[in-house]
Amino acid sequence: MQVIKIHHPINKQLIPDGPVVLAMGFFDGVHRGHQAVIRRARQIADQRKLPLAVLTYGHAPGVVYRQYPGGFKYLSTTDRKLALLKQLSVDLVYLVSFTSSFANQTPQEFVDHYLVAFHSQVVVAGFDHTYGPAKIATMTNLPAYARGRFTVVTVPKFTDPGTTKKVGSRAIRKAIDRGDVQTANQELGYYYQTTGLVVHGLARGRTLGFPTINVETPSRERIPGIGVYAVDVKIGDQWYGGMASVGHNITFGDHNQLTVEIYLFDFDQMVYGEEITVRWYQYLRGEQKFVDATSLVAQMKHDEQVARQVVQAPPAITSQIIH
Numbered sequence: 001m002q003v004i005k006i007h008h009p010i011n012k013q014l015i016p017d018g019p020v021v022l023a024m025g026f027f028d029g030v031h032r033g034h035q036a037v038i039r040r041a042r043q044i045a046d047q048r049k050l051p052l053a054v055l056t057y058g059h060a061p062g063v064v065y066r067q068y069p070g071g072f073k074y075l076s077t078t079d080r081k082l083a084l085l086k087q088l089s090v091d092l093v094y095l096v097s098f099t100s101s102f103a104n105q106t107p108q109e110f111v112d113h114y115l116v117a118f119h120s121q122v123v124v125a126g127f128d129h130t131y132g133p134a135k136i137a138t139m140t141n142l143p144a145y146a147r148g149r150f151t152v153v154t155v156p157k158f159t160d161p162g163t164t165k166k167v168g169s170r171a172i173r174k175a176i177d178r179g180d181v182q183t184a185n186q187e188l189g190y191y192y193q194t195t196g197l198v199v200h201g202l203a204r205g206r207t208l209g210f211p212t213i214n215v216e217t218p219s220r221e222r223i224p225g226i227g228v229y230a231v232d233v234k235i236g237d238q239w240y241g242g243m244a245s246v247g248h249n250i251t252f253g254d255h256n257q258l259t260v261e262i263y264l265f266d267f268d269q270m271v272y273g274e275e276i277t278v279r280w281y282q283y284l285r286g287e288q289k290f291v292d293a294t295s296l297v298a299q300m301k302h303d304e305q306v307a308r309q310v311v312q313a314p315p316a317i318t319s320q321i322i323h
Contacts, residue, residue: 001086003093005058008102012117019121020092021045024055025129029075030084032189032318033126033158033167038088040155041124050121051091055114056081057098073222075169075176080193094118107137111145124153160186160318179225181280182315189317191232191279194221196260198274210300212245212261213271215278223260228284228303230310233262234277240264241311243303244278247287263300265308281314 004014023041027034038054045052060072076084078095085093096102096114105113110131115123123142131137139154146152158167165171167187175184176192185191196215213233217223224246231244242264248257262278284303290296 001082001090001093003082003095006094006096008097008099008105010113010117015117015119016092017119018051019119020051020053021048021122021124022053022055022115022118022120023090023124024115024131025125026060027054027056027076027081027085028060028169029172029188030081030088031075031167031169031172031187035088035189036158037124037126037155038085038090040153041122042089044122044124044153045091048121052089053092053094053118053120054085054090055094055096055118056085057096059098061098061103071219073173074220075172075188075192075222077195077218077220080195084190105132107132107141108145110137111142115146116149120150122151122153124155126155127157173222176222176224179227179229179283179286181224181229182282185280185315185317191281191314191317192224194223194278194280196276196278198271198276200272210263210297210304211268212263213276215260215262215276217260224280224283226258226287228287230281230284230307230314231262232279232281232311233264234279235269235271235274239279240267241308242267243284243307244280245287263304265304265311282310284310 002016006014021041021044023038025034025037030038038052041054042052058078060074062072082093082095123146125139127139129139131142139152142152159165160167172184172187175181175187181192194217196217198213199216200214226247227245229244229246231242232239233242234240242262244260244262246258246260248259260278284306288299290299
């Protein structure tokens with residue numbers, strides 16, 4: 001998959017010759033609704049024997065306008081999003097930098113400067129996608145801006161069978177924030193993943209018989225809410241089952257910083273400095289304050305039994321096509 005970074009104003013020399021089918025969207029998380037858009041575009045591209053291109057952005061537009069107090073936490077960083085798009089057989093990604101000069105374009109200018117410049121034969125997007133002011137830069141109005149230069153295909157709202165609830169990034173973020181990774185995984189269509197760096201901690205878990213790896217997570221990644229989870233962790237090329245604790249270690253004090261600590265089953269290696277991937281399967285329980293270390297260890301032994309079962313047979317996901 002080729003990735004071309006675009007900064008406004010567009011340098012047309014970067015654009016390959018030849019027509020494409022173009023899917024467009026921010027695609028945070030590349031969830032099942034996004035997948036429906038890209039699958040439809042892939043189908044059209046195959047029918048027309050054309051490459052499939054995707055127009056997306058390197059950061060959320062709202063970040064530029066400070067619409068997210070405390071910063072925006074992504075379901076998928078740019079690298080993760082690109083990896084997911086590759087799994088969906090995308091041939092080319094235009095990764096556009098969302099700047100004020102880019103945003104100041106009218107919808108017609110965006111169509112002329114980008115969609116036409118990309119040699120789009122067909123443009124595909126979700127029913128609620130916008131490419132400028134929400135009242136006028138709609139999919140309904142896009143054919144008028146296209147002026148016959150390309151065909152517009154609008155993909156309808158994607159819902160779970162038997163419901164009218166839209167599968168969307170906002171709802172998935174809320175599910176992850178409250179620790180409901182099972183719902184998030186169903187909506188994503190794959191098991192949610194985060195990354196991190198293994199760093200030194202207080203080594204308290206080792207004294208309890210549960211040595212953990214302490215994970216420093218990237219500031220822009222969305223970590224599940226406080227609680228204990230069944231997880232898999234990738235170190236190098238190997239996956240290891242484990243249980244993760246996201247919390248403040250309140251048994252040992254009331255003012256501890258938020259940490260991500262993971263106890264890996266049947267694992268005894270020094271891995272400080274390793275870049276890891278965490279796959280989140282299931283929420284087990286909330287953070288509890290125990291009267292003493294003995295009570296904490298007893299609960300952790302129970303958590304381990306449950307987590308081992310979950311890791312061995314993770315909750316099934318509907319229509320899992322990517323990982």
